[in-house]
Amino acid sequence: MTTEVRTATIIGAGTIGLGWTTLFLARGLRVRVNSRRADADRVVRDGIALFAPTIPGGGADPAELVTRLEIEPDLKRALDGTDVVQENAPENLEIKRELFGRVAAAAPEHALLLSSTSSLPPEAIGADLPDPGRVLVGHPFNPAHLIPLVEVVAAEGADPALVERAADFYRWLGKTPIVPARAVPGFVANRLQSALLRESIHLVREGVVTVEQLDAVVVHSIGLRWSTVGPFQAFHLGGGQGGLRHWLNHLGAGLEQGWRGLGQPSMDEATVQKLVTQADEAFAGRTYEQLVAERDARQTAVLRALAELTPERPEQGERGRNAT
Incomplete structure (x- = not known):
């Protein structure tokens, strides 16, 4: 050995x-x-x-x-x-x-x-x-x-x-x-990602937002939040001094009703075509290599900032x- x-x-x-x-x-x-x-x-x-x-x-x-x-x-x-x-x-x-x-x-x-x-x-x-x-x-x-x-x-x-x-x-x-x-x-991370992706596709399919707008919503809200705290800690803090217990008892009562309203989009040809067309428009003008470099530079900056704050x-x- x-x-x-x-x-x-x-x-x-x-x-x-x-x-x-x-x-x-x-x-x-x-x-x-x-x-x-x-x-x-x-x-x-x-x-x-x-x-x-x-x-x-x-x-x-x-x-x-x-x-x-x-x-x-x-x-x-x-x-x-x-x-x-x-x-x-x-x-x-x-x-x-x-x-x-x-x-x-x-x-x-x-x-x-x-x-x-x-x-x-x-x-x-x-x-x-x-x-x-x-x-x-x-x-x-x-x-x-x-x-x-x-x-x-x-x-x-x-x-x-x-x-x-x-x-x-x-x-x-x-x-x-x-x-x-x-x-x-699917293990854990992909199950979480899949749940968010399903609702993302539903919202784009129904014409509520475009692919570009959906990405912007995530980047400028929950994506930013989740880069520092996970879902449970976020809602624990959302409950104020009472923590997650307070949040669940007061604001969590409507969770099940909200879950029932989430979409279950069909991945038919029309849906796929809509997603692909909008993605082509949103990411036009940049090569794969340019998009990767931009993504990695941003993620590196986030990791570097977090490392400075974390022993x-x-x-x-x-x-x-x-x-x-």
Whole structure:
């Protein structure tokens, strides 16, 4: 068993995989990206160049990062001597199950086996392994190199020490790992996002607001609020000196009635076309790369401001260096 995380294997060169790759490299790891794309080398280097400037802590030099980068299309070679595997294959259970069967057979025993899946339960992904609990979900929030949250989800009966090793590793990366008591479809963050997205689509579909206006509403109200306090703390403070108890007893009585009035939009062709047309109009004139750079610069500014107001947590120190 190694005492340090030195080498990581990233499987997949999509958006999430590129974010993880950039962050892992910025933390000093040697990173092997396993991808069979013919243009993998260009795609990965372009992704690193795009994400490196907004790595938390002041950005990183893409030229320095790629000195520790390998592109390895052969899975077995990509796993040789690795300490951490972060999988980012398509959201297809059969693909992931077969893939982790090969990963578990080739990776060292000490290696953390982590999936970025946004919906599939870990016990289903690891079902064909001698120890299904060895596969853990490490679900990031996009952009993976920047947003702190990682949902660490374990199969029922998984070794608690293994779960803590994974959480410890993510802390060392600078992430904020949350370990739910059990897996639920979509996990936690995506369920919250989906609930808001459903009502957002309903309001646009009904012509109450446009896509651009809806985004502005969120950015200038609840998005700003939620960057500093969560929903429960927000309403706890909204209850004044009486806190959440006062708020629920006095203003929370109409919650159920309000929930019944929320929309359940049909995602038919007309709805999709309306959303896409308005999105094209709202985001016209800027390339994908420009929009990403603008988003990441703003999110970095928010994180930097919050960091100045929040003392560093002890667990975000060097503990993760001993994660495996």
